[in-house]
Amino acid sequence: MSIGLDLGTSGVKALAMDEHQNILASAGAALTVSRPHDGWSEQEPADWIAATEQAIGALLRQIDPASVMSIGLSGQMHGATLLDAGDRVLRPCLLWNDTRSHAEAAKLDADPAFRAITGNIVFPGFTAPKVEWVRRNEPEIFAQTAKILLPKDYLRLWLTGEHVSDMSDAAGTGWLSVADRDWSERLLAETGLTRAHMPRLVEGSDVSGHLRPELAARWGLSEGVVIAGGGGDNAASAVGVGVVKPGTAFLSLGTSGVLFAATERFHPDAAAAVHSFCHALPDRWHQMGVILAATDALNWFAQVLGLSPEVATRDLGDLQAPSRTLFLPYLGGERTPHNDAQVRASFLHLGHDSDRDAMVCAVLEGVGYAIRDCRDALASTGTRFDRLIGVGGGTRSDYWVKLIATILDQPIELPVAGDFGGAFGAARLGMMAATGQGAELAVPPRTERVIEPDRMLTGAFAEGHARYRTAYQTLKLLH
Template sequence: MQFIGLDLGTSGLKGVLVDETQAVLAEATAPLAVSRPHEGWSEQNPTDWLAAAESVMDALARHGLSDVRGIGLSGQMHGATLLDAADEVLRPSILWNDTRAHAEAAALDADPRFRALTGNIVFPGFTAPKLAWVARHEPKLFERVAKVLLPKDYLRLWLTGEHVAEMSDAAGTSWLDTGRRDWSDDLLSATNLSRAHMPRLVEGSEVSGRLRPALAARWGLGEGVVVAGGGGDNAASGIGAGVVKAGEAFVSLGTSGVLFAAAEGYAPAPETAVHTFCHALPDAWHQMGVILAATDALNWYARLVGTDAAELTGGLGRLRAPGRTLFLPYLGGERTPLNDAGIRGAFLGLEHETDREAGTRAVLDGVAFALRDCRDALAATGTRIDRLIALGGGSRSETWLSAIATALDVPVDVPAAGDFGAAFGAARLAIMAATGAGAEIATPPPIARRIAPDADLTTAYDDAHARYRAAARAIGSF
């Protein structure tokens, strides 16, 4: 038996083909671009997602897919994909890192029902405020909205013909009663929507539908291939990395940065700006701190100095004490713990000695300090981190992981060769849906090495983080 995991990211769509032992047999990727037509806007055309999925599936099909029994889906969260009654897309999808709806988010967050039922602040990047923005600024289009889908669930519609979402992704909309794992009619009505506008809900490890026969025939799959509920990108990464029990956590260095911890149960603390969401498994929840720019910040700096991120980090060598130069990575606002759509990044403490390497180290440290703020916010909720696994493209930098281990004062485990992120987690969810397997298959990956905090630099990192926090306060946060 074989299984496929598809992960619809912001910068690309990735697919993996695995067998029943979870060995990866093949993988493929297709790039995606983001449109930013105005300051604070971030959009993608859903038809580009379908083209990327076709490209990835065509590539996987060259390895033979006749033994595939299930497909799992993962994807970027919060995106508002608006369909009319004929399932035609009404406008470009408004993405997770779009902050145009900050005023609408604040208005919804002022209604105490939202935090009480969702367990979270209504962040500008969440889905509900985006619909409030559309209602205010594009009222004629809003009147035509028949269904609101999250990005991966638009892929599901194309694959199966079904309007379905799952709990982990739905928890990031501001419409889900996260403790009850169901849509809230009260919260929907607050944005002039109803349950009829929402997809049906399933758990991530459940069957959500079956692959359309025409697509199965195109790629050489058999009849009755199931499509699992799947998970939002971070929950699916948690499944891929085996982060399913309290005390287990991962740090993800992708476009955004995430400090994700499995939780004992549902214990929200919205005042901390920590996200409390359903996990992709039944009766399970997780908490995470989210920063909006991780590798996004490094890639921005690389463009600024006319090179690429790999060249910037490749020659850094061992970790050093932070210099005078500080970097605040708030290029498009920030979530945890600031909840500030208007804050912007900054270089501080520039001096004659500041060169390209010093700037690179400041960027890496700035992201590490932002993740430390997430760690502190998680600790305030009572969530513990006993074990931390590194995921994402940025985890290829040993220097960056050393900075994170030292700034957070927790060892960072680096998996052995292989990708144990969202696409792999989606494939695991496909196995569960197709075979009835449970969470026992979501084991941690083999660990190649452990990066311990540098005890000689702990005090220097503590002092630099204190300066970082003071700088953030000075520009209007904390």
């Protein structure tokens, strides 16, 4: 049996999988985010431990703990967890959607070495500019920093006592030579760091350590439980849905929106604001377009209306031609393709006929247009796919999936009911580490149904997307 742990932004999920990859049980615990200033987003690492204890405890009450042979890890990427020489946390973790370090990111990105070595723009959400912000604004904290860990790797430290990360998560720091799958001492030096500040690197399907005996005894697990390298949340989710070969991709409609395509080689194009990262499996890479607010945008607007998202979207009916009203979903800035930390969301072209449903449709369309931006950015680098799998909470809305399929002019496959996200991918990586098996375990789930685009409306939505792109340029002039 293998356990997958997924440290998300809003909670920790624990999932148990048997040797046939059947999900036996799952459990979770909630987390909250602190936003003390505009653009800031933080969590206390101690809260991750408490939530993981709660989730694991609930999970183990549903299964036979003695049957567990491995644990895989998945987690939110890019967070800066700063530890002193005694592994004490020095400050709250700056999260993936924290954009305070936009000036530091621009400074690092102006150094050609960063794009040349990492293959990526230095986004404000990446780890390196966050640590640079700490160096400039909290020098006493920076001076005490002995180790820098990503969020899931802080859980690993608690589980194993080891400072280790995997290639997929490390690729999002801004310090990794992605082609070489190793830390770049040149880039570390640019931010006042050395290799000693960094965790040891392993592949996601490798053994990263073993469960500490005291935790094994407390939970009733056998000694020597393997802890796999695991992966960043999207790479682990890709393993969960079997997106490990070129030509396959998945669309995740979660808090953020992700369009993730597997590639067999590293072929970056930083100017497109596409993420080019290591996959969680050896000798594989991926490209990814990311928007910062997907279901987050719908949840925000539903809260403004005083409704649940389900009620807000309940009466939309069949897909109609695009709304004249536009919504640009940049609640906390945007990544692909704009790399703009300061832009903010906006409604445009509101009129007397802009009722609640029209504005809800505009929010859903705005997210769809932002996903189209990601698809176009990937295509500009030569990355294309003929199979697109939809996952995440937003895919529970047939209206929204139909809308995005029409905007992309691409069928979207919805898998059979089940959890194929980061926790499941982490459990698969745990099984790979424990058994020595590899990508053959990462098979796609069966497709329950395919949502086809409405080709009577693809032209209208293409025109809507063109208006959306023009609106962004207008909005950019205003901020």
